Amino acid sequence: MSSSSWSILRERDFSLFLTGRFCASVAQQITDIAVGWLVYDLTGSALALGLVGLAAFLPVIxxxxxxxxxxxxxxxxxIMMGCFTLNTLxxxxLALFAIWHPPDVWPLYALVVLMGVARAFYQPASQAFVPNLVPRSLFGQAIAWSSSVTQVAVIAGPAIGGLxxxxxxxxxxxxxxxxxxVAAVAVTLIRLRAEKVPRPKIDWPTLIAGLTFIRGKPxxxxxxxxxxxxxxxxxxxxxxPIYASDILHIGPAGLGLLRSAPAVGAAMMGLYLAQHPIARHAGKRMFGAVIxxxxxxxxxxxxxxxFxxxxxxxxxxxxxxxxxFVRQTLVQAETPDTMRGRVAAVNTVFIGASNQLGEFESGTLAAFIGAAPxxxxxxxxxxxxxxxxxxxxxAxxxxxxxxx
Structure with missing residues (x-):
């Protein structure tokens, strides 16, 4: 691995940030897999699983x-410390819900909505925070490391959650x-020199500035x-959960392996990109990856x-x-620091729509035509x-x- 990649890890603040991100990501994966299995166990409904994604996404948008x-x-x-503390509560x-087994499932959805609120504030702050920790020339490596740590957590989290x-x-x-x-404590220990930056005034143009900025950048x-x-x-x-229970018949532990599998591939690619960032043909590589x-x-x-x-x-x-990697690097490199929070918030909505709203779409469609189709x-x-x-x-x- 290149010396610049390792030098990032020797930075105390960046290492603390990665520690907090790792612990929070593992915790989120454990929560997601436990909520999904619990909902399906209580309802036996694909639509109910889709509603979990919708409940998590609504606060974001x-x-x-x-x-x-x-x-x-x-x-x-x-912001990150407050979100981690809220997620702890x-x-x-959720643990109390699981212990008491109330007859209605709506309290669980209410807690998922509240967790979505925490995620809505955490994601823009964390995305905008990374460029404050490293010089511009190391944006690519920092994003690769941050993404890799998250993916390693996604590997470990579902497996741990299933067990x-x-x-x-x-x-x-x-x-x-x-x-x-633990994540809240790690973020609290980060000590950066406070920089005087102009705070945007609160009016409609500044509120929608992130969306306007992205729309103007094809x-x-x-x-x-x-x-x-x-x-x-x-x-x-x-x-x-449907694949684990009804199609592959592998139970909660097998569900954890399924949830971890995409992260195995993502972590391997993330570690590779930390050493060999994409230098040329970024757009074509992104389209090839999506296909x-x-x-x-x-x-x-x-x-x-x-298998x-x-x-x-x-x-x-x-x-x-x-x-x-391509999307995050473009967002961080093309956006001035004074706007990174608002641009990251819009980016978070798109990510949330693709993930949580995608879960709702998949669950709804599966309720009509089946999971595999x-x-x-x-x-x-x-x-x-x-x-x-x-x-x-x-372009x-x-x-x-x-x-x-």
Missing amino acids: SLVLVTGHVADRVDRRL ICIG LYIAGAYVAFGGAALLFL VLFGAISLDLFGVLLGGATALL LFGLATIVFGLSTNF LSLAALVVLGVADMVSV AVALGGVGTIAIALLWTRLFP LLHRDKLVE
């Missing part, structure tokens, strides 16, 4: 104008609460919207073999990491979107270097 502005006006470390609430769930849902939620608390708008529609149509995460993502989704959707399904999910993760059809849609976007956003297709 509802608060987008607020969260971005807050990230540009308030100490981003305090939410996980304690903890065997001991009881309340055990899984309790473990997640402890990890969120490369950014194309990259973010491509990721949105590609993952929105190709997302199969919400249906993994590969769609193909892997089709294979997974039609597979009834556990083939795992392999397809690993390839899916590799492709997704390339897309994420829904996933396979989504993969076809992802490929179609990628081909269409080459025509709509030629992105022909983008050569990421940081110009």
